[in-house]
Amino acid sequence: xxxxxxxxxxxxxxxxxxxxxxxxxxxxxxxxIPDGKLIGLLGPSGCGKSTTLHLLSGLQEPTCGKIxxxxxxxxxxxxxxxxxxxxxxxYALYPHLxxxxxxxxxxxxxRGADKLTKQQMREKALEAAxxxxxxxxxxxxxxxLSGGQQQRVAIARALVKMPKILLLDEPxxxxxxxxxxxxxxxxxxxxxxxGITTVxxxxxxxxxxSISDLIVVMKEGRVHQIxxxxxxxxxxxxxxxxxxxxxxxxxxxxxxxxxxxxxIGGAAVLEVSGVAxxxxxxxxxxxxxxxxxxxxxxxxxxxxxxxxxxxxxxASHESFLGEEIRAIVSADNDLEGQKQVxxxxxxxxVHLFAKDTQQRIRFGG
Amino acid sequence: xxxxxxxxxxxxxxxxxxxxxxxxxxLIDVFIYSLEEGYNFASQTYYDIGLYNYSYVLHDPYFLQAxxxxxxxxxxxxxxxxxxxxxxxxxxxSIEKVRQLYQTVYFLPYVTxxxxxxxxxxxxxxxxxxxxxxxxxxxxxFGMEPIDFITGPYWAKMLVLCVYTVWVVMPFKxxxxxxxxxxxxxxxYDAAKxxxxxxxxxxxxxxLPMISPSLFYLxxxxxxxxxxxxxxxxxxxxxxLNVAEMNTIVGYVYDMLYGNSGGYPSYASAAAxxxxxxVLTITCINLLVSKKHVxxx
Numbered sequence: 001x002x003x004x005x006x007x008x009x010x011x012x013x014x015x016x017x018x019x020x021x022x023x024x025x026x027x028x029x030x031x032x033i034p035d036g037k038l039i040g041l042l043g044p045s046g047c048g049k050s051t052t053l054h055l056l057s058g059l060q061e062p063t064c065g066k067i068x069x070x071x072x073x074x075x076x077x078x079x080x081x082x083x084x085x086x087x088x089x090x091y092a093l094y095p096h097l098x099x100x101x102x103x104x105x106x107x108x109x110x111r112g113a114d115k116l117t118k119q120q121m122r123e124k125a126l127e128a129a130x131x132x133x134x135x136x137x138x139x140x141x142x143x144x145l146s147g148g149q150q151q152r153v154a155i156a157r158a159l160v161k162m163p164k165i166l167l168l169d170e171p172x173x174x175x176x177x178x179x180x181x182x183x184x185x186x187x188x189x190x191x192x193x194x195g196i197t198t199v200x201x202x203x204x205x206x207x208x209x210s211i212s213d214l215i216v217v218m219k220e221g222r223v224h225q226i227x228x229x230x231x232x233x234x235x236x237x238x239x240x241x242x243x244x245x246x247x248x249x250x251x252x253x254x255x256x257x258x259x260x261x262x263x264i265g266g267a268a269v270l271e272v273s274g275v276a277x278x279x280x281x282x283x284x285x286x287x288x289x290x291x292x293x294x295x296x297x298x299x300x301x302x303x304x305x306x307x308x309x310x311x312x313x314x315a316s317h318e319s320f321l322g323e324e325i326r327a328i329v330s331a332d333n334d335l336e337g338q339k340q341v342x343x344x345x346x347x348x349x350v351h352l353f354a355k356d357t358q359q360r361i362r363f364g365g
Numbered sequence: 366x367x368x369x370x371x372x373x374x375x376x377x378x379x380x381x382x383x384x385x386x387x388x389x390x391x392l393i394d395v396f397i398y399s400l401e402e403g404y405n406f407a408s409q410t411y412y413d414i415g416l417y418n419y420s421y422v423l424h425d426p427y428f429l430q431a432x433x434x435x436x437x438x439x440x441x442x443x444x445x446x447x448x449x450x451x452x453x454x455x456x457x458x459s460i461e462k463v464r465q466l467y468q469t470v471y472f473l474p475y476v477t478x479x480x481x482x483x484x485x486x487x488x489x490x491x492x493x494x495x496x497x498x499x500x501x502x503x504x505x506x507f508g509m510e511p512i513d514f515i516t517g518p519y520w521a522k523m524l525v526l527c528v529y530t531v532w533v534v535m536p537f538k539x540x541x542x543x544x545x546x547x548x549x550x551x552x553x554y555d556a557a558k559x560x561x562x563x564x565x566x567x568x569x570x571x572x573l574p575m576i577s578p579s580l581f582y583l584x585x586x587x588x589x590x591x592x593x594x595x596x597x598x599x600x601x602x603x604x605x606l607n608v609a610e611m612n613t614i615v616g617y618v619y620d621m622l623y624g625n626s627g628g629y630p631s632y633a634s635a636a637a638x639x640x641x642x643x644v645l646t647i648t649c650i651n652l653l654v655s656k657k658h659v660x661x662x
Contacts, residue, residue: 059555080561092552096574096660105570106560161560 008065040208043218085158288349295342450538483600
């Protein structure tokens with residue numbers, strides 16, 4: 001089922017009573033979530049991603065704007081009638097119920113014609129449990145399960161009622177690193193096999209990039225960019241999006257455009273046709289560097305980290321904003337014993353941003 | 366005995382000593398007293414060892430009256446006070462604005478002196494040459510005859526005692542239950558709501574199991590407290606409870622020791638042991654029942 005947000009806004013009264021202005025958690029969101037896709041809402045803490053999820057679930061009411069599930073306006077529909085499955089960050093499994101009863105819980109609420117017999121409920125619960133590979137653990141209590149298993153019970157409970165959309169709030173944040181990798185694949189697999197439109201919230205860009213069909217990058221209640229993960233990575237609209245996506249993060253230099261050339265620290269490092277003279281931020285992806293003997297960008301060499309196929313060159317430069325430059329280059333380069341390293345930049349991996357607005361400045365190659 | 370456990374016992378000694386002297390020894394002593402027949406307080410002698418004291422107590426109409434009163438009190442006040450406290454706590458948890466004020470109001474009886482509360486109940490219920498008591502005035506508005514709640518029929522006196530007891534024990538229960546309700550994570554309610562659970566079922570399927578340990582604690586201590594009731598009856602009906610037909614088991618024990626008909630520590634001990642046996646039985650039943658219905662995380 002496709003989901004449409006229309007001018008969705010949520011304001012909260014300020015906790016500090018001296019400040020009259022409301023806190024705008026979600027500011028004028030308009031976008032469409034296509035049917036059957038996995039969407040990642042991505043942003044730093046306090047960007048309004050969880051609030052967006054709660055608005056979708058119906059647990060919170062928007063200040064203004066509308067939400068549509070398919071063609072149906074559900075803005076005023078309370079949570080219990082929306083038919084969404086919600087997985088909480090802390091899972092919210094009922095500690096007094098077994099895994100099976102937890103999964104059956106949503107089914108027990110059905111009334112009238114939809115009412116199921118105990119046998120039907122058990123069958124459906126087993127079906128959902130099989131989907132998340134939990135059928136062996138049906139008689140356990142949540143406290144007897146590992147974090148990853150609890151997570152899967154929570155997903156099964158959300159799936160058992162065949163929700164119109166599935167919402168996941170920071171689904172992986174309580175898991176350890178290895179389990180996180182495993183579980184995110186699991187979520188991907190389950191989403192594919194059920195085809196349920198799924199929205200999940202995360203602050204971890206790697207997580208969002210790796211499994212989403214679409215990502216929505218948010219900050220301070222505003223949507224900054226929506227797109228396929230690779231497209232957003234390759235073509236960020238502003239400095240925030242560029243910095244937020246990618247590990248290691250993009251390397252940002254202070255630079256200047258003069259005569260259609262990009263200067264960093266006095267050296268012309270790149271041809272940028274069609275850009276007026278102005279001070280800029282130049283962001284270079286780690287993979288945007290090539291080591292060259294006569295390279296234009298001269299950096300101090302701090303360290304070389306060997307990763308097998310590639311090496312990470314840790315370097316420094318006076319115009320660099322941040323701790324250290326991290327460049328990923330081919331392992332063929334032998335930099336041993338050198339104090340300096342010279343780079344050429346790949347045009348496609350360099351993004352320019354206006355110094356005042358931090359918006360992207362596009363240039364021809 | 367290893368070196369470590371020797372040390373452990375040493376650390377436990379102060380507490381063990383006090384508990385032994387003031388708890389265990391008296392308990393054993395009471396049991397021994399209860400078996401000594403014809404004990405003479407002045408000469409500290411007795412004729413024989415046996416169960417006569419129990420037989421006497423269990424055939425004493427005053428004791429049977431006290432037993433009946435205590436059971437009625439327990440069976441009415443424990444469920445009513447716990448139920449009402451639950452209702453009030455749930456109500457308190459679902460309001461936001463004046464919750465603090467209400468919490469204070471509900472907690473007031475807890476910090477009020479028993480006898481002062483007794484005085485308030487006198488004003489409410491007692492008939493004097495000047496007034497029929499506030500309650501009778503209200504009843505009069507509905508065209509009912511005035512009832513003498515303090516010295517009148519048995520059921521009226523019992524009613525007042527029950528109302529009084531419920532009123533006195535409720536604040537503590539409200540306090541515990543509001544605390545328990547506040548500690549239930551909001552996420553559980555949100556999860557239930559998203560799954561379309563009705564308010565009633567959220568209460569019975571989520572809230573009740575979550576607060577069941579606190580609820581169980583209140584029921585157990587409620588039973589024990591009600592079985593040990595005494596001062597409430599004194600506050601309402603004075604010290605001559607046998608005449609008022611309002612005696613309780615603890616009141617009977619006191620009377621046997623120090624009352625007008627007192628000076629019989631053997632009978633008092635036997636009655637105390639009977640009470641102990643009753644409380645122990647009820648508590649064991651409670652524990653058995655709780656195994657199925659109380660959920661500890």
